[in-house]
Amino acid sequence: MAAIFEAFRFKQKATFMHSLDPRTTFFMAVTFSIIGMLFLQIIPLLLVFLSMVPFILFARSTRQWFKSLQGLAILAGFILIINSFFISFSFAISTVLRLIVLMTAFSLFFLTVHPDDFALALIKMHIPYEFAFAFSMAVRYVPTIATETETIRDAQMSRGLELERGNILQKVRNYIPILIPIIVSSIRRALQVAESLESRAFGSTAKRTSLYDLSLRKRDYAMLLVTTFALIFALFVAFVVRIQFPFLLPDWFFWSLPF
Amino acid sequence: MILFKDVGFEYEPGQPVLQNINLELEPGQVVGLMGENGAGKTTLVKHINGLLKPTTGAVYVNNIDTRDTSTAQLAKTVGFVFQNADHQLFADTLQAEVAFGLRNLGFSKEEVDNRVAQYLELFGLTRYGGQSPFLLSGGERKRLALASVLCVEPKVLILDEPTQAQDALQKAKLLNFIDSFRDPEHILLLVTHDVEFAIRAVDRLIILSNGQLIADGSPNQILSTPRLLDRARLLPPQLTQFAHQMAKQFPQFPTNVTTLDETIEAVNQLLRGRR
Numbered sequence: 001m002a003a004i005f006e007a008f009r010f011k012q013k014a015t016f017m018h019s020l021d022p023r024t025t026f027f028m029a030v031t032f033s034i035i036g037m038l039f040l041q042i043i044p045l046l047l048v049f050l051s052m053v054p055f056i057l058f059a060r061s062t063r064q065w066f067k068s069l070q071g072l073a074i075l076a077g078f079i080l081i082i083n084s085f086f087i088s089f090s091f092a093i094s095t096v097l098r099l100i101v102l103m104t105a106f107s108l109f110f111l112t113v114h115p116d117d118f119a120l121a122l123i124k125m126h127i128p129y130e131f132a133f134a135f136s137m138a139v140r141y142v143p144t145i146a147t148e149t150e151t152i153r154d155a156q157m158s159r160g161l162e163l164e165r166g167n168i169l170q171k172v173r174n175y176i177p178i179l180i181p182i183i184v185s186s187i188r189r190a191l192q193v194a195e196s197l198e199s200r201a202f203g204s205t206a207k208r209t210s211l212y213d214l215s216l217r218k219r220d221y222a223m224l225l226v227t228t229f230a231l232i233f234a235l236f237v238a239f240v241v242r243i244q245f246p247f248l249l250p251d252w253f254f255w256s257l258p259f
Numbered sequence: 260m261i262l263f264k265d266v267g268f269e270y271e272p273g274q275p276v277l278q279n280i281n282l283e284l285e286p287g288q289v290v291g292l293m294g295e296n297g298a299g300k301t302t303l304v305k306h307i308n309g310l311l312k313p314t315t316g317a318v319y320v321n322n323i324d325t326r327d328t329s330t331a332q333l334a335k336t337v338g339f340v341f342q343n344a345d346h347q348l349f350a351d352t353l354q355a356e357v358a359f360g361l362r363n364l365g366f367s368k369e370e371v372d373n374r375v376a377q378y379l380e381l382f383g384l385t386r387y388g389g390q391s392p393f394l395l396s397g398g399e400r401k402r403l404a405l406a407s408v409l410c411v412e413p414k415v416l417i418l419d420e421p422t423q424a425q426d427a428l429q430k431a432k433l434l435n436f437i438d439s440f441r442d443p444e445h446i447l448l449l450v451t452h453d454v455e456f457a458i459r460a461v462d463r464l465i466i467l468s469n470g471q472l473i474a475d476g477s478p479n480q481i482l483s484t485p486r487l488l489d490r491a492r493l494l495p496p497q498l499t500q501f502a503h504q505m506a507k508q509f510p511q512f513p514t515n516v517t518t519l520d521e522t523i524e525a526v527n528q529l530l531r532g533r534r
Contacts, residue, residue: 148346154310155347157330158339159408160363177359180349184393188345 036101291461338413
């Protein structure tokens with residue numbers, strides 16, 4: 001459960017991916033997601049996935065990314081079963097692949113972009129400061145809440161709570177003693193943070209200056225260019241070739257499992 | 260009895276948090292556990308109720324190996340009150356909050372009702388019985404958390420930082436409670452940074468530093484040893500600091516004092532000698 005948070009726990013590293021402008025990384029994540037949403041065939045999705053692997057390797061975040069995939073395992077299993085049951089196993093596999101593509105795209109973003117830089121990028125993209133700030137705060141508190149969840153679980157287990165006890169309905173209810181303290185303490189903290197922000201004159205001036213500035217460098221332009229080409233190519237294949245000239249596509253493109 | 264046998268623990272391979280812990284806690288003792296931030300205190304106590312299992316070595320609680328036992332099974336024997344009461348309160352009413360642990364451990368309905376009433380009374384919370392725990396003040400929430408763990412009547416009780424953010428009156432009440440818990444059947448383990456409180460509350464003090472036990476003995480002896488306190492990043496008790504200042508002027512003044520009585524005695528001796 002807590003493993004899924006690993007995907008969003010930023011760690012500063014001196015890698016190519018970390019050195020990119022957050023806007024570039026954001027564009028890459030969105031592009032990969034869009035491409036992932038365009039196709040529902042196993043091989044194309046696998047190709048999208050494989051094209052992302054080098055970036056994960058460049059970011060030296062393989063282990064964290066892998067942990068996040070483990071966290072996804074329950075959801076993936078659920079999708080696999082439901083889809084196999086109602087549609088087909090082949091469709092279930094491609095849905096899970098799509099899920100993995102989306103998760104990888106966004107964990108690549110969150111693993112390599114500092115939350116503050118992301119807020120800065122949002123402001124650069126003319127999003128009001130309050131919204132950008134709220135977003136960076138939300139991301140900032142994910143690890144805090146993950147740690148807190150573990151403490152709360154320990155505290156309730158010490159009082160004899162057994163999460164695995166009972167039927168499926170009972171199992172869901174077993175989480176209530178964990179969920180309520182998380183919600184209550186998050187609300188308490190939100191109020192405290194709001195007060196402490198106000199006491200430090202948050203929002204007192206309309207135009208805010210920032211200490212650090214973002215700028216796009218050559219590597220950013222290079223990546224943006226490559227990504228744009230990839231996006232155009234994928235859109236072209238999905239909406240022009242696949243619809244108008246499907247016979248141009250190789251057979252493996254439509255390959256699926258027979259069941 | 261609690262026995263730590265050559266216990267080592269690591270969260271990440273190759274990064275030991277606890278090393279070579281050998282420790283025996285006998286009933287009848289109130290034991291203090293102190294050490295710098297990150298020394299491994301909480302990690303150590305989480306081994307006692309099986310929240311963590313040792314990477315090497317073993318922990319025995321009343322001869323039960325914690326490696327083969329779940330935390331829920333150990334909850335009948337070991338009570339654990341966490342630092343922050345807000346991390347455990349969740350129920351609609353105080354009564355339901357206290358009943359939670361009892362129900363988990365399979366007490367009969369009648370017994371649950373009896374104990375709920377008894378422990379709310381004991382901690383002065385009876386008049387709030389039907390209210391929501393979240394409407395209580397900070398001190399009251401802390402007491403409720405204590406009541407909801409104690410109602411199970413565990414033989415071993417672990418209190419993690421119980422004096423944090425408590426005023427003098429609450430500390431005095433806590434001290435009374437600790438004294439009432441001190442009997443031949445019970446073990447109480449107190450994790451704390453509060454030196455002044457530890458002197459008054461504990462019979463035995465253990466110092467953990469960087470994952471290793473560096474001292475184990477009487478609070479008086481340990482708290483008046485500056486070298487140990489330095490390693491555990493603790494300040495000596497004020498009276499010990501006073502004694503050290505006095506000894507600079509009067510070499511015969513003893514430096515191993517920690518309590519008010521000992522200090523008065525030492526000052527009296529000094530005055531008698533000078534008369």
